[in-house]
Amino acid sequence: MKHASVQATRLDVEGIQDSVVQLQDGEYRAVLEVSGSASRMEDDSQQEAVMAGFAGFLNALAYPIQILVRSSPVDLTRYVASLEERARLSPSAELAELAHDHALFVQGLARQRTLLERRFYVVVPAESRQTAGLWLWHRRGRPGPADAEMDAARRQLTFRCEEVARQLARCGLAVRRLSDLELAHLYLACWSPERARAQRIRPRLDDYATLAVRAASVAPGDE
Numbered sequence: 073m074k075h076a077s078v079q080a081t082r083l084d085v086e087g088i089q090d091s092v093v094q095l096q097d098g099e100y101r102a103v104l105e106v107s108g109s110a111s112r113m114e115d116d117s118q119q120e121a122v123m124a125g126f127a128g129f130l131n132a133l134a135y136p137i138q139i140l141v142r143s144s145p146v147d148l149t150r151y152v153a154s155l156e157e158r159a160r161l162s163p164s165a166e167l168a169e170l171a172h173d174h175a176l177f178v179q180g181l182a183r184q185r186t187l188l189e190r191r192f193y194v195v196v197p198a199e200s201r202q203t204a205g206l207w208l209w210h211r212r213g214r215p216g217p218a219d220a221e222m223d224a225a226r227r228q229l230t231f232r233c234e235e236v237a238r239q240l241a242r243c244g245l246a247v248r249r250l251s252d253l254e255l256a257h258l259y260l261a262c263w264s265p266e267r268a269r270a271q272r273i274r275p276r277l278d279d280y281a282t283l284a285v286r287a288a289s290v291a292p293g294d295e
Contacts, residue, residue, distance in 0.1 A: 085259055088252045092198075092226050093259075100198040100225035102233050103140075103255060105191065107246040122243050129239040135232070138195035142261070146187040152178055193258070194240075194247075196232050198225035 084096040093101040152175045159171035181187070237247040250258065 088255050089222075090226055091249055091251055091255065092222075092229055093255055094222070100222070100229060102196045102198075102229040103250045103258065104194040104196065104233060104236060104247050105250060105254075106194055106240060107192075107248075125243040126240075129236075129243065132239070135197065135199065137197070137236070140193040140195060141190065142193070143188045143190050144261070146182075146189045148178055148182050148187070193250075194236060196229060196236060198228045198232075 086094040086096045088094070091102060093103070095101065155171050155175035155178070159168040159175070162168040162171060233249050237249075240247050
């Protein structure tokens with residue numbers, strides 16, 4: 073595991089619990105996924121109103137946030153397989169032919185160009201209260217206020233996430249908070265996109281600890 077130190081630098085996650093990411097430096101984060109506009113913007117005035125609302129949201133923030141945009145190739149294998157299955161089971165020869173033709177079209181499109189899926193996230197921090205020293209103290213097994221610090225961070229993140237979601241909803245955006253498993257999958261995808269694409273979200277959080285160790289033993293680009 074010669075690249076373990078690189079992994080520790082880039083993937084500095086101490087733990088994930090109750091939709092809260094605990095970083096090794098004692099900081100806490102929550103992550104929101106933001107979907108596109110809930111309604112179609114039909115004219116320039118509506119677009120300007122949305123942009124003005126988003127600018128107002130940013131200007132009103134009393135704490136920093138991080139906006140993360142991830143683009144990743146779309147795997148259409150399951151979609152094409154479902155089309156072929158529908159074509160096979162369809163009682164209508166016409167519908168079966170349409171489904172089969174559409175599957176061929178999608179396969180051809182995927183061969184001609186790389187289809188990308190773009191996802192948007194907002195990373196919300198908890199306010200730092202000298203958490204680094206408290207976290208290390210707690211990790212050594214000594215009594216300390218680390219648990220109370222975690223509870224305070226969890227409550228603050230809940231309030232801030234609800235506040236951000238409310239403000240973004242006014243811009244016509246759909247917002248949801250990532251669960252523990254989704255957070256683990258997102259961090260794995262940022263560190264090792266190939267491994268994350270090769271599997272669905274794991275059923276247990278412990279599975280990601282194993283995957284992170286395996287990813288640490290292979291430098292990006294070595295595979």
